[in-house]
Amino acid sequence: MTGNPDESLTIDTHHHILPDFFWQATENAHAPVGGLAPLRWSKEASISFMDDAGIDVAVVSLSTPGVHTGDSAKARALARRCNEFSAELVHAKPDRFGGFACLPLPDVDASLEELSYALDVLGLDGFVLFTNSNGVYLGDPVLEPVFEELERRRTVVYVHPNPSPNAVAHSLGLPDNLLDFPTDTNRAVAQMHYANRFARTPSVKYIFSHAGGSIPHLAARFAIIDEMGFIAGGEQRGAAADMFRRIYWDTALAASDPVLRMLRDVAGINQVLYGTDFPYLRRDLAVSSKQRILQSSELNDSEGRHSRGQCVTPFSAPIPSFARCDLEGK
Numbered sequence: 001m002t003g004n005p006d007e008s009l010t011i012d013t014h015h016h017i018l019p020d021f022f023w024q025a026t027e028n029a030h031a032p033v034g035g036l037a038p039l040r041w042s043k044e045a046s047i048s049f050m051d052d053a054g055i056d057v058a059v060v061s062l063s064t065p066g067v068h069t070g071d072s073a074k075a076r077a078l079a080r081r082c083n084e085f086s087a088e089l090v091h092a093k094p095d096r097f098g099g100f101a102c103l104p105l106p107d108v109d110a111s112l113e114e115l116s117y118a119l120d121v122l123g124l125d126g127f128v129l130f131t132n133s134n135g136v137y138l139g140d141p142v143l144e145p146v147f148e149e150l151e152r153r154r155t156v157v158y159v160h161p162n163p164s165p166n167a168v169a170h171s172l173g174l175p176d177n178l179l180d181f182p183t184d185t186n187r188a189v190a191q192m193h194y195a196n197r198f199a200r201t202p203s204v205k206y207i208f209s210h211a212g213g214s215i216p217h218l219a220a221r222f223a224i225i226d227e228m229g230f231i232a233g234g235e236q237r238g239a240a241a242d243m244f245r246r247i248y249w250d251t252a253l254a255a256s257d258p259v260l261r262m263l264r265d266v267a268g269i270n271q272v273l274y275g276t277d278f279p280y281l282r283r284d285l286a287v288s289s290k291q292r293i294l295q296s297s298e299l300n301d302s303e304g305r306h307s308r309g310q311c312v313t314p315f316s317a318p319i320p321s322f323a324r325c326d327l328e329g330k
Contacts (some may be wrong), residue, residue, distance in 0.1 A: 010290060012050070013158065014209055014252035014275025015058035017041060019085055025078055026065055033064045033163060035175025039279035043089060047096060049278055053287040060086060061100040061128035063280070064162050064181075068104050068133050075104035079114050087122035100128040100158050103146070106136035111146050119153060126156030126205075131188035135165035139191035151201040158207045161185045177280075185213030189247075193222075198247075199237040206247045207273060211254035216262035219244065241266075250275030255289045260298040269299065 018041035027033060039045065050058055062082055068075035079102050086099040101118030103111040118124045127150070129138060136142060138159065150157060161181035163170065169180050185208060192198050198206070208215070222240035225231060237243070244267045251260075252275035263272050274293065276286045293299065 009056040010054055010274060012053075012055045012058040012276050012278070013207060013273045014250045015046065015060050015278050016063040016280065017046070017060045017086065017089065018063065018279065019082070022062060022067075022078070022082055025074070026067070026069055034177040034181065034280075036177055036280055038063075039283060041279050043093075045279065047093070049283065049286065050096065053276065054290055055276070057096060057098060058278075059098040059100060059125065059158075060089065061158060061160065062102045063160065064130065066105070066128075066130045066133060066162065067102050068107065070134065072104065072107045072110065075107060076110045076114070079104040079110075080117070083114065083118050083122055083124065087124055090124070098125045100124065100126050100156070102128055105129065105133040105146070106140075106142065108143065108145055112149060115146070115149055115153075119155075126158060128158045128160055130160055130162040131184040132162050132165060137191050138188050139193075139195035139197045141195075147197060147201050147204070150204050154203040154205075156205045156207065158209070159185070159188060160209045161188075161213070182210060182213035185210065186215055186218065189213070189215050190222075193237060193240055193243055194225075194231050194233070196233045196237045198243055199233075202246075208247060208249050209275070210250070210252050210277075211259050211263060211272075212247075212249045215244070216249075216259070216266040219262075219266045245271060247271065248273050251289070251293060252277035253281065255292045255296075257296055257298045260293075260296055264298065 016038070018038060032038075046058060046060070050056075067078040067082060083101045086101065090097045090099045101114070101122065101124040103114050103118075105111050115127070118127070131138065161184045163176045164180050164184050164187075169183070170176065172179075174180075189208060189212060219241070222244075226234065226239050226241075247267070248271050249263055249267055250273045260269075260272070263269070274290070276289055278286050281289075
């Protein structure tokens with residue numbers, strides 16, 4: 001497709017694929033991870049949804065729980081199969097799909113091998129990582145070699161929640177996608193900031209799902225911690241307020257005026273990306289999410305176009321075919 005700077009396109013950065021082999025390898029049909037059984041996925045279902053929702057391009061990714069559920073050998077094989085499946089989908093419909101590759105974290109060696117394969121052989125567009133993998137969070141020092149390579153490659157990293165490894169978090173009789181998923185996103189953002197993961201990877205373009213969990217609401221607490229200065233490493237990492245304005249946040253399950261208002265105040269609308277959470281969000285709600293953003297009283301016309309993907313800054317370098325606007329000219 002041509003990169004016409006006047007072209008207005010809608011790009012869904014939070015769009016899941018759930019091939020049958022992935023679902024069978026990782027999910028319990030009677031108790032799906034997160035507590036919500038999605039619509040049955042297929043390429044045709046994705047395209048039909050995109051057409052009905054007015055979405056031009058979807059950047060696809062696996063969903064919870066990722067590929068590593070305890071067996072490293074199986075995780076390696078499943079990651080390779082999922083990434084090759086994603087690449088085939090993208091190559092078959094390059095005008096409709098981009099793809100985030102998965103990694104078999106917390107297996108570092110296998111993840112480094114898959115990282116290279118996904119970029120150099122398959123030509124995928126970035127990576128989906130999960131807030132924790134078998135209890136190992138993204139700020140953990142054991143993952144440093146993976147993040148060094150992500151930084152060297154200047155990649156896009158899309159972060160999706162996983163259930164907390166703490167059994168107590170699942171004892172309330174509530175689905176994980178109500179409270180536990182946003183809370184696990186909070187844990188990942190806070191650890192990555194205060195462990196200086198973000199500071200050591202300034203070239204990585206991070207996208208956090210669901211408007212960052214509760215992070216916009218917690219901005220004042222981060223500011224107090226920074227002001228009091230009792231977590232070491234502050235000179236290297238800088239203030240959380242600056243970090244919030246470097247990271248990208250998607251609108252999946254968060255396309256409401258109060259959330260958009262907080263995102264504008266905390267991160268800036270230019271850091272907000274459109275996402276639907278297809279096929280987990282009920283189809284009619286997902287289809288109408290674009291209109292909810294366009295009709296939001298919190299956004300002017302230009303901001304509404306941006307947040308639904310007219311100028312998707314994270315992809316301007318890693319995905320040239322998705323760079324629908326001349327960012328230098330805007």
